[in-house]
Amino acid sequence: MIDVDESVTLHSSWKGMLLSAVGAMVVFGLGLGGTVSSGGAGLPVVILGIGVMFLLTVLFDYPVASRFTPEFVERRALLRRHKIPWEAVDQLTRARPGLVGLRNLKPGGLTVKVGRRRYLLVDQSESIAEFDQLGNVLAARYAELGVAEMIAPHVETEPTWTYRRGCWQPDP
Known part of the structure; x- marks a missing residue:
């Protein structure tokens, strides 16, 4: 022990944590919105995938x-x-x-x-x-x-x- x-x-810092989370959510939201509105076109799906990777990085790797x-x-x-x-x-x-x-x-x-x-x-x-x-x-x-x-x-x-x-x- x-x-x-x-x-x-x-x-x-709070600023670093919040900006990382907001940035990841914005990319995820843009990708999700584009994927839903386009019916699964290629580019929005790629942006959605990048947004998911950013979110996972913030949740599992960004140090608090x-x-x-x-x-x-x-x-x-x-x-x-x-x-x-x-x-x-x-x-x-x-x-x-x-x-x-x-x-x-x-x-x-x-x-x-x-x-x-x-x-x-x-x-x-x-x-x-x-x-x-x-x-x-x-x-x-x-x-x-x-x-x-x-x-x-x-x-x-x-x-x-x-x-x-x-x-x-x-x-x-």
């Missing part, structure tokens, strides 16, 4: 939160949990920031590289306190995962739990 003090939970422990990282999507042991991880890196992040020079969220695949862990940068907690949790694997080479978040960055329920706030 993992001690709660030996884990850090980082959350994805990720929990970091000394043994593994657990990605939590809406309909799935995915544990990745640190032994399988080649590198812990930052995702590319969005357009606003590029303008403000904010680092992106966290990703892990496992073989040739990259898994998004959170879509926003964590606060300095969360970054330090993450460093403490991953102390044994700090150099192995390349945490020392990552860009540290800005001092003004808000914690990822800011717009969540009170249970995610750290103890005073």
